[in-house]
Amino acid sequence: MRDVAVIGVGETEFGELWDRSFRDLGIEAGLKAIQDAKLRSEDIDAVYIGNMSAGKFIDQEHVSALVADYAGLADMHLPTVRVEGGGACGAIALLQGRLAIASGMHDIVVVGGAEKMTDVSEVQAAEILSSTADQEWETVFGATFAGLYAMMARRHMYEYGTTREQMAAVAVKNHKNGALNPEAQFQKEITLETVLQAPWVAEPLGLFDCAPLSDGAAAVVLCEMQKARKFTDTPIRIAGSGQASDFLALHDRRDLTMMDATVVAGKRAFQEARLEPKDVQVAEVHDNFTISEILAIEDLRFVEKGKGGPATADGLTALNGKISVNTSGGLKARGQPVGATGVAQAVEIVRQLRAQAGKRQVVGARRGLTHTLGGTGATAVVHIFERGD
């Protein structure tokens, strides 16, 4: 396989962007990434788009061709691919883009991720998110997406003594980081009390344990490593990638307090990169709920199993802690335009490794990781990045 590097990144602001359409967002992110890479349109070989559910959110399918078209690439007749994999679609698109270059088929690929979630009501949006769980055997009985994660949280509390305060510490930390990110949906710090006193969504998860509904897009330009050096002095190499799946329904999983898909995807990525969790200084993990980040840091072996709660409360995952987790603010504060997530995580890691993360810069960051989930953990994707200079 040929080595692949990220040579350009771009993203829109995230939030409830009433005045912006799906196409506006996709194009803004794509053009920013292309500009950042100093590419010409004719350098691009293919476009990969991560998008979960444009069909349901904006009643528009075939968004792969649409985005290329409105980005001014229609005349080039590029191959365009839209990837779906629940919340992991952006991360899978990134993996597919990487493979297309590694295989020798393409040299330069633009990978985008986008979701426009606020053109439907909040109740509809929550139901669309739930459709990544098992519609026939979970949601039809009344299970909600938050409810399924709440059941993981309850079991984690039961088995490991994790507390609501420890889960709340995830939200407090990620809002603190988000306050340093000018593109985040919530750039405001919150207190532990705010999280604990918020109305219930699904016990033991309250409103501030849940990531918001958002509009937004992100994009990266991938390039074959030798060629990448012609575009930039700091190519960010994709050192390893792992993807894994599991039973679709939560109740069928081996262990309700652990995501086997994350464990396996993580192992595969670390194995390919020939690295250990201790070699990584910064990670963007899928904190769609506070419990998810606790599971992720355990399952990726940044902390011992069952110790994710105390580790977070003790500040081990804070900015410039033992490992800096979700420096962008994560899904919780940066926002959660589903399809954009995996790509936005990569954008943040690239900025950190290029030392361009401003006030939220992790000192001496040389290697970073992204972790993205689909559904309640039926898909997990892990990418490991390192400075290529």
Added chain:
Amino acid sequence: MAIPRFWREIQSRYNLIGTKCGSCGKVDFPPRAVCPTCGRRSVGKMQRMRLTGKGTVVTYTVVHDAPAQFEMQKPYVMAIVQMEEGVRLTSQLIDVSPEHVKIGMKVQATFRKLGQEGEAGVIHYGYKFRPTA
């Protein structure tokens, strides 16, 4: 949800019909064509069987933010129940107040209305669970 889509699953939703692998004996619910443990060896050997309906609460939540269809029922309790046969499923818990639900609680399946298609549409039925008397 289209009527046939619900109707196709009636056997399992009304009568808790699952499958037992003829190769390893593991029980699955809903029915599977292939045993997740035995793979290809199980093809053609998956026998239909009815679960007893007896189980234990493995984890639960109280849902406050509900889909439109469940708006009238909130807050309601959802649980993952481990059945006597070993397989787990997700269901509503009824006839118990949320503060009395506990992990490890014994429960029994019962036949209930799950929902309906709008104001005048078809009514969906299926299982919910209640504490064992």
